[in-house]
Amino acid sequence: MILSRSLKAFGSEGFAQVLKEEVSGLGSGVLPLQQGLRTGSNSLDGGLEIMVLRSKEAPAILRVRIGIFYQSIVAGCACADDPTPVNENTEYCEVDVEIDRRDGRARFNLVDDGSSENSEA
Template identity: 45%
Template structure:
């Protein structure tokens, strides 16, 4: 489970959005559904994440954030010596819903349909 403690501590301050973006951009593909969000490649890379906050709302127990994530992926070939396929990064984008528990900072991430 992901824990966004810094974002939770910043909730209600002007810095919340910046801190949330920073925490998400530091995560890897194993914590975010980047692989499932691929549309033009076959393997998600997580070294160039850029997060855009689409919307934030508050419920009784959770902070809900809808985010757009820009990242890159590659089309993985066979890596054979005679494979002519160049390994080029492809731009990717997906949208996710974060639900941040207001007591613990534990966060669930769900890939949103296009």
């Protein structure tokens, strides 16, 4: 994924809003939402809410930590007598976003108790 608008807006007052807009449309195909689950078994892509927690500038990379609120479900067997209700659960995870300053290519790393998993687009 290329975050060219976010790269261009870095350092301006509108940076957080631009980053939120670009990231909120990505979904679990790019973001490590499935890996960040705490309650459900399947992450849902719609309705992502993004918070910019901090940002740091390096010569080659912009590093931004974001918090993501999203929804999940506990998937049942879909049988007629399945007692598992399909309720949406609110999930939260933190993700480090590294944006290459040359071309805007972004890498997303799930923050998990001091370790991280990579998801590059």
